[in-house]
Amino acid sequence: MPKGKGGRPPKYKCKEEIEGLIETYFEECEGIPWLDEEGKPLQADKGFIIYKKRPKPPTVTGLALALGFSTRLSLLNYQAKPEFMNTITRAKTFIEEYAERRLFDREGVQGAKFSLINNFKGWSDKPKDDSDKELFEKLDDILEGINHAAKQ
Secondary structure, eight states: OOOOOOSOOOSOSSTHHHHHHHHHHHHHHTOEEOBOTTSOBOBOTTSOBOEEEOOOOOOHHHHHHHTTOSSHHHHHHHHTSHHHHHHHHHHHHHHHHHHHHHTTSTTTHHHHHHHHHHHSTTOOSSOOOTHHHHHHHHHHHHHHHHHHHHHO
């Protein structure tokens, strides 16, 4: 009996299969406004748009579900495949940018911070380690020695 690759067959064979689903997900996140007779969005007294279906924030988990994955981790595993890396990374970057913008409004800052720290590399709420500090102290000592020697 020949040995075959184990595991489930891939959900998608090429990036084109998921690009449309990604676009649809982000469109759904924008919400669906009520329209007037001219096709323009209806607005409340203070200029806010009135929605049939309210906008929702784009999230990594929401994207995973829209693509038919059971978990956020399944999406991240697909991102590791070379043929899907750029497509999924770009979609996640759009989500990251949304979360970044929420850092500047009072209501969204905590959720945005949580999302950025847990879903995207390079974000942390802890200060970086002090190893750089030690390096700069050593460099300062060396430069001080050089300056001292140059003065003599």
